[in-house]
Amino acid sequence: MASVSVYNMEGKETGKIELNDSIFAAPINEHLVHMAVVLQLANKRQGTQKAKTRSEVRGGGRKPWRQKGTGHARQGSIRSPQWKGGGVVFAPVPRDYSFKMNKKEKSAALKAALSAKVSENKLFVVDEMSLDAPKTKAIKSLMDNLETSKALVVVEADNKNATLSVRNIPTARGIYANSINVYDILKYDNVILTKDAVKAIEEVYA
Numbered sequence: 001m002a003s004v005s006v007y008n009m010e011g012k013e014t015g016k017i018e019l020n021d022s023i024f025a026a027p028i029n030e031h032l033v034h035m036a037v038v039l040q041l042a043n044k045r046q047g048t049q050k051a052k053t054r055s056e057v058r059g060g061g062r063k064p065w066r067q068k069g070t071g072h073a074r075q076g077s078i079r080s081p082q083w084k085g086g087g088v089v090f091a092p093v094p095r096d097y098s099f100k101m102n103k104k105e106k107s108a109a110l111k112a113a114l115s116a117k118v119s120e121n122k123l124f125v126v127d128e129m130s131l132d133a134p135k136t137k138a139i140k141s142l143m144d145n146l147e148t149s150k151a152l153v154v155v156e157a158d159n160k161n162a163t164l165s166v167r168n169i170p171t172a173r174g175i176y177a178n179s180i181n182v183y184d185i186l187k188y189d190n191v192i193l194t195k196d197a198v199k200a201i202e203e204v205y206a
Helices: 030-044 103-119 136-145 160-166 182-187 195-205
Strands: 002-007 013-019 123-126 151-155 172-176 190-194
Touching (some): 013 195, 103 190, 103 195, 151 182, 151 195, 160 172, 190 195
Parallel strands (some): 123 190, 151 172, 151 190
Antiparallel strands (some): 002 013
16 A cells, blocks of 8 residues: 655654555556546536627617728728627627536546645644634645645645635645645645545545
């Protein structure tokens, strides 16, 4: 099984933890990882962009001049696309950009992203992040101790203070273990997980 070091909040190594190979040492399928990222970004798009075609622009019902004899090019409407104020040729219309992936594909993509971080030594496990109140300084100090400036901090589902503590750090993001996703894993250089978060991920994806 894959083994990584466990650190405390001071950044000192306190032991080792065995990771589930089916999750943290899985085959890296770049196609599925790319697909998962495109899926997440596409599903976030509102798809409300709209422009008018020549049939939707007000006016232009009368032929501006006769067909022949004026010296001008023939024209049928002042709302044709080549006219100022005319319609757009292939105008965008409201649409749904979302698409779906199979559950097994999503799971394989997430496992591949996590496995890549482990193989690159960019995944850190912290024994716990127990904070009495949101303290940005505590999380920033942890990141400095682990020598990482851009990190995804993953904590167990009930650790609200830890996620709130990350909010004021522009180069970090705090999420719960049940919200972990491929896009965030790839966006940030390093992933910092608590031991409870590792356990929660293994319970779901093992």
